[in-house]
Amino acid sequence: MDYAKLLTDMHRSQPLYGRLRDALEQAIKSGELLIGARLPSERELAAQLGISRTTVINAYRELESMGMVRGYVGRGTFVCARPEPGDSPFAWRGKVSASAAHLDAALAPGGLLRRLRSVKNPHFISFAIGAPALECFPVKEYRQLMDQVLNRHADDVLGLAPTEGQPCLRQAIADRFMVKRDRILILSGAQQGLNLIARCLLDPGDAVIIERPGYVGAIQTFRTARANLIGWDVSRSDLDELEDLIIRHRPKLIHTNPTFHNPTGRILPLRDRQELLKLAARYRLPVIENDPYRESHLDGSPPPSLYELDGGNIVIYLSTFSKILAPGLRLGWLLGSEYLVEQLTAIKQRDNVFTEGLGQMVIARFLQSGLIEDHLSRLRMEHKKRRDEMVKALERHLPGQAISFDIPRGGLYLWCRLKDLKDGIDSRQLLQRAMREGLAFAPGDIFYADYAKGLAFAPGDIFYADYASGAGSRELRLCFSASPVDKIGEGVRLLAKCLS
Ligand SMILES: Cc1ncc(COP(=O)(O)O)c(C=O)c1O
Numbered sequence: 001m002d003y004a005k006l007l008t009d010m011h012r013s014q015p016l017y018g019r020l021r022d023a024l025e026q027a028i029k030s031g032e033l034l035i036g037a038r039l040p041s042e043r044e045l046a047a048q049l050g051i052s053r054t055t056v057i058n059a060y061r062e063l064e065s066m067g068m069v070r071g072y073v074g075r076g077t078f079v080c081a082r083p084e085p086g087d088s089p090f091a092w093r094g095k096v097s098a099s100a101a102h103l104d105a106a107l108a109p110g111g112l113l114r115r116l117r118s119v120k121n122p123h124f125i126s127f128a129i130g131a132p133a134l135e136c137f138p139v140k141e142y143r144q145l146m147d148q149v150l151n152r153h154a155d156d157v158l159g160l161a162p163t164e165g166q167p168c169l170r171q172a173i174a175d176r177f178m179v180k181r182d183r184i185l186i187l188s189g190a191q192q193g194l195n196l197i198a199r200c201l202l203d204p205g206d207a208v209i210i211e212r213p214g215y216v217g218a219i220q221t222f223r224t225a226r227a228n229l230i231g232w233d234v235s236r237s238d239l240d241e242l243e244d245l246i247i248r249h250r251p252k253l254i255h256t257n258p259t260f261h262n263p264t265g266r267i268l269p270l271r272d273r274q275e276l277l278k279l280a281a282r283y284r285l286p287v288i289e290n291d292p293y294r295e296s297h298l299d300g301s302p303p304p305s306l307y308e309l310d311g312g313n314i315v316i317y318l319s320t321f322s323k324i325l326a327p328g329l330r331l332g333w334l335l336g337s338e339y340l341v342e343q344l345t346a347i348k349q350r351d352n353v354f355t356e357g358l359g360q361m362v363i364a365r366f367l368q369s370g371l372i373e374d375h376l377s378r379l380r381m382e383h384k385k386r387r388d389e390m391v392k393a394l395e396r397h398l399p400g401q402a403i404s405f406d407i408p409r410g411g412l413y414l415w416c417r418l419k420d421l422k423d424g425i426d427s428r429q430l431l432q433r434a435m436r437e438g439l440a441f442a443p444g445d446i447f448y449a450d451y452a453k454g455l456a457f458a459p460g461d462i463f464y465a466d467y468a469s470g471a472g473s474r475e476l477r478l479c480f481s482a483s484p485v486d487k488i489g490e491g492v493r494l495l496a497k498c499l500s
Contacts, residue, residue, distance in 0.1 A: 001033055003040060003048050016051055017058035024059065028068055029083050039069065039077045067094030121438070125491040127478040128440040130262065130412050131327050132296070133382045135484065138375050142362060149361045157357040163349040164341065165333070166357055168364040173333050176367065179312060182338045185345060188355050190292055190320040190332040191217050196344045197253075197288060197316060197334075198225040207251040209242070213447035213472060215262050215290060218255050227252075229449040234264055239275045246283050253286050259302045260293035260411030263447050263477040267409065270303040277310050287315045292323045292332075295376055296481075297410035298384045307335060316340065321363060323412065324376060329359050383412070383481045386488060390414055390480040393492035402499050412481040418474040418499075425499075426473040433498040439491050444475025 006023045007016075014022070027033040039045070042060065046053040060077055063069045067090040071077040081094030119126065149157060156166070164170065165186025174181040187193045194217060202208065204226035210218055212231030222229055230249050232242055245251070256276070258268035268276070280287045289306040307317035312335060320332035334344065366372050391407055391414070405416040418424060425433075427443040434440065448471040483491060 001027060001037070003045060007049055007051075017055045017062070020049075020051070020055060020059035021062045024063055025066070025068065025083060028079055033079050035079050035081065037079045039079070041076060065090070067091035070094065119440075124438050124440070125483060125487050125494065126440045127480070127483065127491055128442045129482060130323070130479050131482040132323055132325070132379060132412065133386065133481055133484075134326055136375070136379045136382050137326050138366075138371065141366070141371050141375075145362045145365045146358065149358065149365070153361060157361055161354040161357045161360075163352075163354045164345045165355060166360040166364065169333075169360040169367075172364040172367040173335075177307075177317075177335060179335060180338070183312065183335055183341060185334045185336070185341045185348070186355050186360060187318075187320075187332040187334055187348075188330045188352060189322060189327075190290060190318045190334075191221070192348070192352065193318045193332060193334040193344075194218055194221045194255075194288070194290070196347050198222060198227070199347050200340070200343050201286065202227050202252055206253075207249040209245055209249070209251045209254045210449060211256060211261065212449065213263055213444065213475070214255070214449070215257055216446050218257075218290065219447075219449045222255070223449075231449055234261060234266060237266075237268060237272055239272060239279065242276065243279055246279060246285065251285065253288060254280065255288045255290060256306070257290045257293075258306060259291055260296060260408065262293070262411065263413055263442065263444075264415040265406065265408030265411045265413055267302055273303060273306055273309055277306060277315075280310075280314050285314070288318060289315050290318045292318075292320045293411040294319065295324050296380070296383060296412060298380060298387060299409040302410065312337070324372075324379065325363070329363070331355065331359055331363060386480045386483065386485060387414070389485045389488045390478065390492065393489045397492050397496035398499065402496075412479050414478045414480055416476050416478060418476070420474065424474075427476045428473065430476070430495075430498055434495060437494045437498060439494040439498075441495070442477040442479075444472030444477065446472070447475075447477070448472045 006027075007019055024033065024039075033039075039060070040048065042053050042056040046056045049056075060069060060071065064071060064077075066083070067081055068079065068083060069077050070080045081091035083091050084093075165184065167181070169186055170181045170184045173184050177184075185193070185196075187196075198221050202222070202225045206225075206227050207230050208222045208227045209230045209232050210222065211234045213234060214231070219229065228249070230245050230251060232245060232254075242254075254276075256268070258273060258276075260267060276287070279285070287306060287310075291305055291307075294302060294305065305315075305317065307315045317335040318332065321329050322332065334341070336344070366375075387408070391405075394403060394405070394414075394416075402419050403416045404419065405414050408414060418427060418430070427441075428445065431441065431443050480488065
């Protein structure tokens, strides 16, 4: 950027600082000055242009108030956003706080999944979003229970409710898990539980052990909390390696999804569960057991939960109705010590005074009446059909192992590896092709915290993405449960077409 020429073409009727501001705005708009670029110091620019330093300061201040640049004491002034099109009063992007800008960048890969949630095209096939077979949702029973609740308990569902959840739902869950009701917190989804735990237990810089690859929502939550994410390799699940990580990093927490893990579908064997709990006890380390897929078993029940094995001592248990009823209900729950539940409730009520009540009362009755068991059997049968269809279609359309995978015994996903070809494409490129054909899946890289680690700060806290780590670039996650059988065959055919 040639700053010496900056003022030559500008309207001379304006005050000088206004001309300088407009010229810089124009340079940012045209891309001549890129986001992340450092502007000359006020003194330097004043000398170059032969104007006063006050004029430059005023121009920079105006640009800062317009959200286009940001000044950092001792570091200088940086371009942080382009002007927004239309008549927006300022560049909103440049107005967000540094921590929110961090979040924005960390969410960028997940942004794809967010966009996919709103695709309404009936011909589009999505293997990307993790949802159960919504065709199995018990509409008739749900409607009847809703009528009952509205007729008999309208005051309870329409009025203010306790932050920790409707007593009847807490009790119904307490009965299933054989714990005291006070140990249960009702959530607007398990994701809310993760956020509450992070806010309650973590300070910036604390280390957290998460699985690698692991649940993308956990990566985002702990990143946002400014935690230092330490990956524990899921494919090895080596307990010595875990102990080594604990000794080296002194983490505050372990987050694990040991049963039908998202994205790999793996089950942590009973012995490893016991070993993990021994380690957690030895190092006095809280464990978050994130367990949304326990009821989604397809070939026999999984081992007992960490929570059950530990007796609710150092394990905080999270689960959700998103994967067994519908994600749109936004209802999940947490089991923890009474003290922790109290603390988390206090944090929760700051931004979610209480969770929606009608759904809670309906689901409480759904659980207590036993209707849930019939529903789960039907759901498992349908999921099994869909899993088997996806496996069959992959074997039919992609012979010769262009893709390899293990058949999961539960959960909602097939975790696939692309064969290592010299000129083979990676899963991001494959996704681009697939999207053009009307198909989506989750690319492997979003499940690796390395991705976020690769995001570096440019001077001035402005992000740029660096995909250098390459983790997950040859992996993809296909959700088999959310698409009807005929769509599964068609989707896999499209995938094969994109790979050929
Ligand atoms: C391991 C895990 N935890 C939590 C969630 C989110 O659950 P909810 O919809 O209840 O927020 C998911 C969804 O994909 C998940 O896989």
